[in-house]
Every structure is written in C-alpha cells, then in structure tokens.
Amino acid sequence: MSEPIFKRLTLIGLGLIGSSLARRAMQHPTGARRIAGEIVACDSSGLACDRVRVLGIADRVEPDATLAVRDADCVVLCVPVGALGDVAARIMPHLAPGAILSDVGSTKQSMLREIEPILRADVALVPGHPLAGTEYSGPDAGFSTLFENRWCLLTPPEGTDPGAVARVAAMWNECGARSREMDAAHHDRVLAIVSHLPHLLAFTICGTADDLADETRSEVLEFAATGFRDFTRIAASDPVMWRDIFLNNREALLEMLARFTEDAQAMARAIRWGDDAFIVDRIERGRAIRRSLIELNQA
Amino acid sequence: MSEPIFKRLTLIGLGLIGSSLARRAMQHPTGARRIAGEIVACDSSGLACDRVRVLGIADRVEPDATLAVRDADCVVLCVPVGALGDVAARIMPHLAPGAILSDVGSTKQSMLREIEPILRADVALVPGHPLAGTEYSGPDAGFSTLFENRWCLLTPPEGTDPGAVARVAAMWNECGARSREMDAAHHDRVLAIVSHLPHLLAFTICGTADDLADETRSEVLEFAATGFRDFTRIAASDPVMWRDIFLNNREALLEMLARFTEDAQAMARAIRWGDDAFIVDRIERGRAIRRSLIELNQA
Ligand SMILES: NC(=O)c1ccc[n+]([C@@H]2O[C@H](COP(=O)([O-])OP(=O)(O)OC[C@H]3O[C@@H](n4cnc5c(N)ncnc54)[C@H](OP(=O)(O)O)[C@@H]3O)[C@@H](O)[C@H]2O)c1
Numbered sequence: 001m002s003e004p005i006f007k008r009l010t011l012i013g014l015g016l017i018g019s020s021l022a023r024r025a026m027q028h029p030t031g032a033r034r035i036a037g038e039i040v041a042c043d044s045s046g047l048a049c050d051r052v053r054v055l056g057i058a059d060r061v062e063p064d065a066t067l068a069v070r071d072a073d074c075v076v077l078c079v080p081v082g083a084l085g086d087v088a089a090r091i092m093p094h095l096a097p098g099a100i101l102s103d104v105g106s107t108k109q110s111m112l113r114e115i116e117p118i119l120r121a122d123v124a125l126v127p128g129h130p131l132a133g134t135e136y137s138g139p140d141a142g143f144s145t146l147f148e149n150r151w152c153l154l155t156p157p158e159g160t161d162p163g164a165v166a167r168v169a170a171m172w173n174e175c176g177a178r179s180r181e182m183d184a185a186h187h188d189r190v191l192a193i194v195s196h197l198p199h200l201l202a203f204t205i206c207g208t209a210d211d212l213a214d215e216t217r218s219e220v221l222e223f224a225a226t227g228f229r230d231f232t233r234i235a236a237s238d239p240v241m242w243r244d245i246f247l248n249n250r251e252a253l254l255e256m257l258a259r260f261t262e263d264a265q266a267m268a269r270a271i272r273w274g275d276d277a278f279i280v281d282r283i284e285r286g287r288a289i290r291r292s293l294i295e296l297n298q299a
Numbered sequence: 300m301s302e303p304i305f306k307r308l309t310l311i312g313l314g315l316i317g318s319s320l321a322r323r324a325m326q327h328p329t330g331a332r333r334i335a336g337e338i339v340a341c342d343s344s345g346l347a348c349d350r351v352r353v354l355g356i357a358d359r360v361e362p363d364a365t366l367a368v369r370d371a372d373c374v375v376l377c378v379p380v381g382a383l384g385d386v387a388a389r390i391m392p393h394l395a396p397g398a399i400l401s402d403v404g405s406t407k408q409s410m411l412r413e414i415e416p417i418l419r420a421d422v423a424l425v426p427g428h429p430l431a432g433t434e435y436s437g438p439d440a441g442f443s444t445l446f447e448n449r450w451c452l453l454t455p456p457e458g459t460d461p462g463a464v465a466r467v468a469a470m471w472n473e474c475g476a477r478s479r480e481m482d483a484a485h486h487d488r489v490l491a492i493v494s495h496l497p498h499l500l501a502f503t504i505c506g507t508a509d510d511l512a513d514e515t516r517s518e519v520l521e522f523a524a525t526g527f528r529d530f531t532r533i534a535a536s537d538p539v540m541w542r543d544i545f546l547n548n549r550e551a552l553l554e555m556l557a558r559f560t561e562d563a564q565a566m567a568r569a570i571r572w573g574d575d576a577f578i579v580d581r582i583e584r585g586r587a588i589r590r591s592l593i594e595l596n597q598a
C-alpha cells in the first residue's frame with residue numbers, strides 16, 4: 001500500500017474550507033489514508049475546536065498554533081486572508097525544517113506580500129486557492145466532497161521547490177480537484193472579475209434595497225423575483241472573510257469595478273436615449289458567455 | 300359542475316409565459332375546464348403557431364389577431380412589452396363588447412400609457428404581471444406549473460370594473476398564484492429593484508468580462524466561480540424582452556441604477572481607504588435581507 005502524501009498535516013482554521021479538507025483527509029478510500037497519516041486541527045475559536053472534536057474530523061485538536069505545527073510536513077492555513085500574516089509570523093519559528101507552508105486564501109498577492117519577507121529558507125511556500133465554497137461558514141458547514149470537480153489554483157513564488165508544489169497539487173487531486181499553477185497577480189485579476197466583483201455588486205444591491213422607503217422595501221422582500229433573490233444568496237456570505245478579500249485585493253477589484261461602472265453608465269445612456277442596438281448587443285454578449293460556460297461545463 | 304371563469308380565452312404570444320398559461324388552462328383537474336371553455340392561441344411567428352399545434356396546448360390556433368380575439372370574453376397579451384401597443388391597437392376594434400383585455404408584461408406604466416388612450420369604453424383593462432419566469436423563451440419552454448406559489452400583480456386603472464379584476468385574479472389563482480392589486484407606478488419601482496436592475500447588472504458584468512484581454516477572458520470562463528456563474532444564468536434571458544423592459548421602465552430603472560452606483564462608489568471608497576466598519580456594515584445588510592427572505596419563504 002502506498003504511503004500518504006504527508007506524514008502529518010496541520011490545518012489552521014477549521015471553517016468551511018478547513019473542515020472540508022479535514023473531512024476529506026480523514027477518509028480511508030482504500031483502507032488507508034491517502035492525504036496524511038495524521039491530521040492535526042488548530043483554531044483560535046474554542047467553539048470551533050469543540051465542534052471539530054465532536055465531529056471527529058481530525059486526529060488531534062491543538063488550540064496552540066505553535067504546538068500544532070510541530071513536526072508537520074505540511075501546514076495549510078485556512079483562516080480569513082486578513083489573519084494570514086499574523087498566523088504565519090507566529091508559527092514560522094516552530095515549523096519543521098523542510099515543511100511546506102500552504103493556504104487556501106481567496107487573494108494571492110497579499111499573501112505573498114506578507115509571508116515572503118518572513119519566510120524561512122528551509123520552508124517551501126505553496127499558496128493555494130480552491131475555487132469552491134458555499135455561503136455558509138464554520139466547521140459544521142464543511143463536507144468532504146466540496147472540492148470535487150473544482151479547480152485549485154496554486155501560485156508558488158519563483159524558485160519554489162517543484163517537489164513541494166507537486167505534493168500540494170497531489171493533495172488537491174485526492175480531494176477530487178484539478179490544480180493549475182498561475183502567477184499571483186494574474187490570479188487576483190481573474191478572481192476580481194469572476195468572484196470578488198460579483199460579491200461586491202450583490203452586497204451593494206442589498207444595501208440599496210435596504211435604503212428604500214419602508215413600503216417599497218417590504219415589497220422588495222415579498223416580491224423578490226429571480227434576479228434579486230439570486231443576488232441575496234451570494235450576499236449571505238461571511239462579512240469578515242469578504243471584508244478581508246476586498247481589502248486584500250483592492251487594486252484589481254477597484255480596477256474591475258471602474259470598468260464595470262463605465263459599462264453600466266454606457267448602458268444607462270443607451271436606455272435613456274433609446275439606443276436599441278447597443279442594449280441588444282450587450283444582452284447578446286451575456287448570452288454568448290453563458291453559452292460558452294455551458295459548453296465548458298462550468299454552468 | 301361550476302362554469303369555467305371564461306367562455307373563450309384568447310392568448311396572444313405563445314412564448315414562455317403565454318404557453319405556460321395555455322398549458323394550465325387546457326388542464327381538466329376535476330374533469331372540467333376551470334379557466335376557460337375554449338382556448339384560442341395567436342402568435343405572429345408561424346413557427347410558434349406550428350409548435351402550439353404540435354404540442355396541443357390550445358383548442359384553436361388563429362394567426363390573425365383580429366380573428367383570434369373575436370367573441371373572446373378575455374384576451375391576454377403575452378408579447379414583449381414593446382409590442383403591446385401595436386397589438387392592442389390592432390385588436391381593439393375587434394374585441395367583443397364587455398371583453399376583458401389583460402396582459403403579462405413586466406412593466407406596467409408603459410402599458411397603461413399606450414393602451415388607456417385607445418381603450419374602448421366597453422372593454423375592461425386589467426393589466427397583470429406574473430412574477431414567474433425562467434431564462435428560456437418560446438412555446439417549448441413553458442410548463443403548466445410555472446405560476447405555482449408565485450405572485451401575480453394586477454394594476455387596473457382607477458374605475459375598472461371590479462368584477463373584471465376579480466375574474467383575472469381568479470384565473471391566476473387557478474394557475475396556483477396569489478394575486479395582489481397595486482398602483483402601476485409603485486409596481487414599476489419595486490420591479491426596477493428586484494428584477495430589472497439585477498438583470499442590467501448581470502448583462503453588464505458579462506460585457507465587462509468579455510472586454511478583458513484574451514488570456515484573462517478565457518480564464519474567466521474556465522474559473523467562473525459561484526458569483527459570476529450565477530450572474531450569467533440571469534444574463535441568459537431573451538434580448539428583445541429585456542430591451543423592451545429597460546426602455547419601458549426607463550425612469551424607475553435609471554433612478555435605481557443611480558442609487559446603486561452611488562452605493563457602489565461608497566463601497567469602492569471604503570475599500571480604497573480601508574474603512575473596515577463600513578464594509579462590514581454593508582455586508583451585514585446583505586445577510587440580514589437574505590435572512591428576511593428565508594423567513595418569508597421567498598429564498
Ligand atoms: N468560503 C468560501 O467560499 C471560500 C472559498 C475559497 C477560499 N476561501 C478562503 O478560505 C479561507 C477560510 O474561509 P472559510 O469560508 O473556511 O472561513 P470560515 O468558515 O469563517 O472559517 C475560518 C476559521 O478560521 C478561524 N480563525 C480566524 N482567525 C484565526 C486565527 N488567527 N488563527 C486560527 N484560526 C483562526 C475562524 O475562527 P473564528 O470563528 O474565531 O473567527 C474560523 O473557525 C479564507 O481565507 C477564504 O478567503 C473561502
């Protein structure tokens with residue numbers, strides 16, 4: 001029987017993503033662990049630690065991060081991106097020589113900006129971002145199939161040991177995901193448009209509706225047609241996680257928002273002046289993109 | 300056995316909405332028709348007429364609208380809102396005395412603006428808008444349960460015969476929908492925020508993504524995370540229908556877009572200057588609205 005990818009895997013932050021990874025790593029699909037021989041869980045929240053114990057989704061729960069990372073050959077940080085720098089600084093002196101340090105954060109340049117300067121020479125940094133999630137959070141929200149048929153993007157800095165990158169990729173493959181290496185700046189631009197801007201728009205329209213006069217607002221809720229209802233689902237996501245994403249992908253997000261706003265203004269102008277052709281062209285583009293997604297099996 | 304609500308019901312425009320209404324009206328839940336004794340279908344598209352015949356979802360197909368409305372005690376216009384005025388003008392002289400003229404259009408002030416001036420004194424105008432739909436169109440897209448547990452908003456002008464309003468409401472109730480009377484201007488404001496603005500944003504973000512440099516664009520498709528993917532579903536809707544909605548609810552839509560744009564700018568500013576509290580407050584509002592929707596059973 002082949003050895004698992006890691007001897008000891010430590011997960012810090014057992015929310016939706018961390019607990020899903022833990023659940024998957026705890027499985028024995030062929031009678032033996034595939035991802036790690038031992039899974040150690042660490043969370044700053046006592047409540048989360050308790051839930052992890054009750055759920056039995058780790059071999060050991062260790063609330064002290066400096067102890068949790070001891071002798072681990074891989075540590076994956078699954079905390080909000082705003083907490084990554086602090087956690088990394090705290091554990092850095094305690095990592096085993098040759099350990100891999102990875103994460104699952106939704107923004108990647110900020111991660112490199114914070115961690116590269118403090119990175120030990122004998123630790124391999126392999127930042128990752130699984131493109132999977134729901135609008136729920138916490139250890140109870142996770143499930144072992146969350147990553148199946150999804151992408152995990154890896155953004156290792158130049159010069160990272162390819163063997164370390166391959167092991168992190170193998171971990172995600174065991175979770176059912178495909179992995180792809182990508183430049184961190186490029187990652188942040190792509191995610192700004194496919195995920196961060198849609199969330200910003202969804203949060204904003206909920207706020208706009210909330211500001212309407214009382215009578216209209218109550219009817220917004222009562223008559224929430226498809227469009228608005230779909231937006232509120234996106235807008236149900238965790239505030240801390242999203243605040244951190246917005247602040248940590250500021251440049252790319254603001255650039256995409258600026259482009260979007262210009263485009264929305266052009267649409268407003270076309271509506272005001274009755275420019276049929278422009279409006280239809282814009283709508284046709286939306287349909288074309290939808291069709292491409294369906295062909296690519298992403299819809 | 301009780302009589303059906305109408306003796307003869309004529310539907311003009313057998314797309315998603317018209318064909319769904321036809322399918323429901325053709326049913327005999329208790330061995331007898333509940334909505335109309337006879338259902339006549341009329342569509343300007345020969346293809347749609349052929350499909351209606353093949354699908355068997357009307358008793359009679361009559362492509363000439365002036366003939367189709369003859370002796371009908373109720374005519375429901377199910378065409379894009381930009382076509383309502385023309386169709387109404389064409390059929391007006393041919394309506395039976397005492398007939399009810401209704402519609403299913405997504406904008407209501409424009410409908411009254413076009414039809415009230417040409418309305419015959421012996422015809423009752425009962426505009427309606429079922430809050431139900433999908434991103435598909437045409438006679439094959441319809442299904443008889445489309446309106447179940449949905450709202451149908453009715454915006455009769457002041458002085459409309461209450462008996463006529465009650466019969467149209469009864470028709471929607473037979474389709475499984477609840478109905479509510481509402482002022483047309485109020486309808487247009489509420490729909491601008493719950494449906495028209497979300498669609499405008501969804502079409503726009505697809506256009507913005509489509510304008511990105513080639514490499515990024517192809518990755519947008521490949522890595523379409525939840526947010527963007529949900530937007531493209533909305534954006535898959537019919538261009539003619541949506542062009543008409545945007546142009547016919549111009550004032551309310553542009554007002555809501557202006558408010559939304561201000562709010563998005565405020566969010567951009569908070570992100571630029573790192574105003575944590577503002578960002579979290581905005582996100583919390585989105586969640587609160589989502590929770591209210593879930594409590595109201597609209598999510
Ligand atoms: N949710 C998604 O859709 C999604 C998708 C892809 C990637 N991600 C990324 O995955 C990461 C985690 O997201 P999530 O949805 O799993 O979040 P989550 O459900 O909110 O879980 C985060 C967990 O980390 C804990 N935590 C916070 N700060 C910590 C610290 N300094 N040390 C140790 N634990 C700490 C939290 O504890 P408390 O309860 O005390 O805060 C919580 O248990 C984020 O970086 C996010 O950007 C999320």
Ligand SMILES: NC(=O)c1ccc[n+]([C@@H]2O[C@H](COP(=O)([O-])OP(=O)(O)OC[C@H]3O[C@@H](n4cnc5c(N)ncnc54)[C@H](OP(=O)(O)O)[C@@H]3O)[C@@H](O)[C@H]2O)c1
Binds near residue numbers: 316378430433436438
């Ligand atoms: N789809 C929704 O989600 C939804 C929800 C609520 C209300 N509505 C409203 O319902 C109405 C119909 O929408 P839909 O989705 O059912 O549209 P649809 O599937 O595109 O069907 C519209 C039908 O009307 C026909 N038509 C167009 N102009 C006509 C004319 N002058 N005379 C006779 N027939 C004509 C069209 O024929 P061609 O193929 O030749 O154009 C087509 O068969 C619109 O006013 C829309 O605003 C739609």
